[in-house]
Amino acid sequence: MKAFGSTRRGLLQAGAALTIPATVARAQGPARGGDPLRVGVMTDLSGPFAGAGSQPLFWGAEVAIELFNERGGVDGRPVQAITADSQSKADVAINEMERLLGQERLEVVTGIYSSAHAVPLSGRFEQARKMMWITSAIATAVLKDKNFRYVFRPTVHSDQYGEGSISAIADNAQAKLGIAPDKVKLGVIYEDGPYGTGVAAAIEANARQRNMPIVLKEAYSATAPDLSTLVTKLRRERPDIVLQVGYNPDITLFLRQAKSGGLRFKMLIGHGAGWSQIDRLSETFGQDVNYMCNVDPAATQMLDWSKLQPGVGDLAKTFMDRFQAKHKLSDPPTHASMGFNNTWIFLEHVLKPAVRKTGGMTADALREAALEVDVPTGGTIQGYGVKFAPPGNPMAGQNERSIAVVMQFENGKSKVVWPAALGQPVVMPLPASNAYAAR
Numbered sequence: 001m002k003a004f005g006s007t008r009r010g011l012l013q014a015g016a017a018l019t020i021p022a023t024v025a026r027a028q029g030p031a032r033g034g035d036p037l038r039v040g041v042m043t044d045l046s047g048p049f050a051g052a053g054s055q056p057l058f059w060g061a062e063v064a065i066e067l068f069n070e071r072g073g074v075d076g077r078p079v080q081a082i083t084a085d086s087q088s089k090a091d092v093a094i095n096e097m098e099r100l101l102g103q104e105r106l107e108v109v110t111g112i113y114s115s116a117h118a119v120p121l122s123g124r125f126e127q128a129r130k131m132m133w134i135t136s137a138i139a140t141a142v143l144k145d146k147n148f149r150y151v152f153r154p155t156v157h158s159d160q161y162g163e164g165s166i167s168a169i170a171d172n173a174q175a176k177l178g179i180a181p182d183k184v185k186l187g188v189i190y191e192d193g194p195y196g197t198g199v200a201a202a203i204e205a206n207a208r209q210r211n212m213p214i215v216l217k218e219a220y221s222a223t224a225p226d227l228s229t230l231v232t233k234l235r236r237e238r239p240d241i242v243l244q245v246g247y248n249p250d251i252t253l254f255l256r257q258a259k260s261g262g263l264r265f266k267m268l269i270g271h272g273a274g275w276s277q278i279d280r281l282s283e284t285f286g287q288d289v290n291y292m293c294n295v296d297p298a299a300t301q302m303l304d305w306s307k308l309q310p311g312v313g314d315l316a317k318t319f320m321d322r323f324q325a326k327h328k329l330s331d332p333p334t335h336a337s338m339g340f341n342n343t344w345i346f347l348e349h350v351l352k353p354a355v356r357k358t359g360g361m362t363a364d365a366l367r368e369a370a371l372e373v374d375v376p377t378g379g380t381i382q383g384y385g386v387k388f389a390p391p392g393n394p395m396a397g398q399n400e401r402s403i404a405v406v407m408q409f410e411n412g413k414s415k416v417v418w419p420a421a422l423g424q425p426v427v428m429p430l431p432a433s434n435a436y437a438a439r
Contacts, residue, residue, distance in 0.1 A: 039065075039108055040104070041082070053273055088114070116195065133154075134154075138156055148397050154345045161271045162203040164405065170212070189219075190246070222250045242265050268293070270293070302414060320332070341381050349373045353369045373388060
């Protein structure tokens with residue numbers, strides 16, 4: 001049996017083992033002695049979230065687990081992935097969580113792409129006293145003021161997205177647009193789930209701090225069949241910069257209707273999810289998405305590996321070589337790096353020390369190991385460090401050293417343009433040759 005496959009059948013084979021059949025693993029019970037270490041991996045391998053980043057998130061985790069096992073696992077004990085497809089549906093995610101914790105008797109589940117899933121799941125994991133290790137879902141609301149003890153998120157949170165996009169605009173408005181930052185008109189549109197509303201709230205808060213006017217702020221359903229009314233509202237308000245928070249079908253729909261409806265702007269900035277799938281956007285829109293921007297953690301290939309901590313650049317290269325060979329993507333999306341990086345952090349910095357210390361991998365042992373993680377900046381393939389906010393902190397379980405960057409698209413590739421110290425100069429406004437450029 002295969003644990004991770006490139007086919008849908010392979011991807012959905014819940015309980016498939018990297019090393020031994022799942023039926024045998026269940027009969028053996030909790031890991032001990034030389035048994036494999038059983039870890040849940042739940043992502044959306046079907047439905048709209050698959051194409052908005054969840055599938056490459058899974059593929060990145062696949063490479064991490066394969067590499068970890070090739071390097072000996074934990075003193076010869078391999079990791080066995082027990083996979084689940086939440087199908088882009090919150091109720092399915094909850095059912096799969098119950099299966100993984102109940103039938104499969106797992107102590108930890110990694111993955112979780114969507115914040116709309118993470119919000120209800122997090123409380124259930126906490127109640128069950130099992131570890132939830134979030135590799136993607138970024139809504140601040142998942143953790144803020146919850147004081148969870150068993151939920152950890154090594155990646156960024158939505159407040160950082162708003163800080164990134166607004167800071168990039170403020171830093172470049174006068175020099176690039178010839179407009180004072182407090183005169184740049186913003187239009188904010190976002191999907192109405194926890195992910196969209198969380199990022200939009202952060203955009204609004206950061207804009208307010210800088211006295212930047214928001215001329216339109218409006219939510220929409222990610223499954224809406226028509227966004228032409230929203231396009232009309234934006235045309236009427238004429239924002240200089242449009243900031244969108246969306247998945248994949250909704251981004252595609254908006255861009256198509258914006259183009260046909262004559263909406264023009266000086267810049268468009270996306271915020272993760274579907275906006276990080278530059279390969280898909282380029283396939284659909286070609287040169288039309290050139291020079292648009294996106295906020296997310298950096299994909300590892302965007303960084304100067306020589307500036308990372310010793311050995312991390314070699315790890316990044318190994319990941320890239322394997323991922324590119326397997327999936328034939330010259331510029332893998334950010335979610336691929338997120339899947340590998342955040343899974344690797346768990347395997348190397350949480351699972352390994354917990355097993356070595358206790359001989360097992362109970363959720364309590366994993367939790368204690370997570371709270372002791374202290375990775376400096378530059379210690380991961382995405383450039384950030386790792387230190388989790390402790391219990392009692394308003395963001396308990398959040399990685400306090402995570403970093404979001406602003407990247408810009410050009411010819412199907414992405415480059416970091418903010419912070420300036422990490423990237424290249426931004427092209428702003430959109431060139432006159434761009435189909436969406438304000439004229």
